[in-house]
Amino acid sequence: MTTTRTPVVFIHGLWLHATAWQPWIDLFEREGFAPVAPGWPNEATTIEAARNNPQAVADIGIDQVVDHYAAIIAGLDAAPVIIGHSFGGLITQKLLGQGYGIAGVAIDPAQIKGVKPLPFAQLRSGLPALGNPANKRRAVSLTADQFRYGFGNAVSRQESDDLFDRYTIPSPARPLFEAAFANFTKSSPAQVDTANNTRGPLLLVSGQEDHTVPDVVTRAAFKLYGDSTARTDLKQYADRGHSLTIDSGWRQVADHTLDWLAARGVRSTTTASESR
Template identity: 50%
Template sequence: MPAPKTPIIFVHGLWMHSDSWTPWLEYFDRAGFATVAPGWPGDGPDPGSTRANPDAIANRGIAEITDQYAKYIADLPAPPIVIGHSFGGLIAQRLLAQGSAIGCVAIAPAQFKGVYALPPAQLRSAGPILAQPWLRSKTWSHTADSYHRFFANSVPRAESDQLFAQYAIPAPVKPLFQAALANVSPKSEATVDVLAPRGPLLLIAGTEDRTVPAAIVQSEYTLQQKNSGVTEFKLLEGRCHSMAADHGWHSVADLALEFLSDQKLAPQE
């Protein structure tokens, strides 16, 4: 009996449904992996149903989301690789650190405790939400305008609008507050144990990202370099926060597969 294929678990971030990973699932399936993109707690099976019931995803925090993925992973036939985007990249790093995964690719991952960079672009993006503390236990949704201004700002407006219509969903605000207050909250859930024994990690940032600017990811890279495990960083010119879903997604997937191959985590031909 052949050995089970190595699983890859894809973890979406705020404001994007797991359906946005569909091209990646097909790409990595062809490469010989077994792929799946589970949603966050409360997500509907598709973007439309998630938009129709935003209360189901309200007040979901980083620990709860991480725990749901860890429970899913525990039932897999083999230990997985995790690939995450934005807050999904933070969740993926947590899963790697706690031993639930054998390798990780984090695309524009949200910041965690110990990251002190505060780029102006991120203040303009998240500031208006964080200025409304009553939203903490609720959800918040982009408009087509704000999505293009802060999320898909380096692609044409027509493409941004298409991504928004196809994949955008409301998101719980709680993780944003947890990350924003991580450095002043002793019990913050926005943490990653950067010293825990772990497998290889690739961090990817975009020069035009206004939601998780490159300076944030570079700070995470500096922290993760304290680990004895392999840690690599790639900075992509001209790419924004939608890089995992827009027309240039394939080049990001190529980087991820190249990294996994270099680390002997990809199927051998």
């Protein structure tokens, strides 16, 4: 009987490059997992290249991103843990609900269909994309000030600017429009199977100072899972914003994620009989 390291698939959200997960990858590798952080469809492998060709990712929507990661997961040696931030958290929930993965962690996840609260801070954070309907088919970049409000409001201005310079890239605006109008769309790509009783355990993580995905939005998503018998947990951080996966406090969130996985019986290695 062969033993395989349990894969972990990290999925980033809008305006961050896949390489923003590197500290997490290094940590999970040390813990014995087999982590990967593939970019979104058409995302360049370097931040510089992504910034130099923003329209490569224009008009990419939620369903395309889900299909992209589903294909990646299908090619792995074993079923993975899926960990996503922001829109990556929404993608994580969709994949887990569709039967992909043995467990999921959705950190400050973008709103799914059925979530009704729409705080002003969230509207303001989405304004760089949602403020112009023509942006739906475009790629949009943030300014340092916009990043400061949406991501870095709970850290110092210096740290926010450093994170902006280090990790930000242009991103498609389409997912924001799809999520914003999900409750008015019959077959919305932001729909998640929250009633699935056979999926793996799910952890929702919320930064209570988050402007982009306010805590009330994550709590509303958590309540939507109330009819499922599958395990769903919520972890809240009182003093954290949307940058909680990449700022100086990232390790606190990562360590809790590892502890939660261990408590749910998710090991860093799996036998061949458990791999699918």
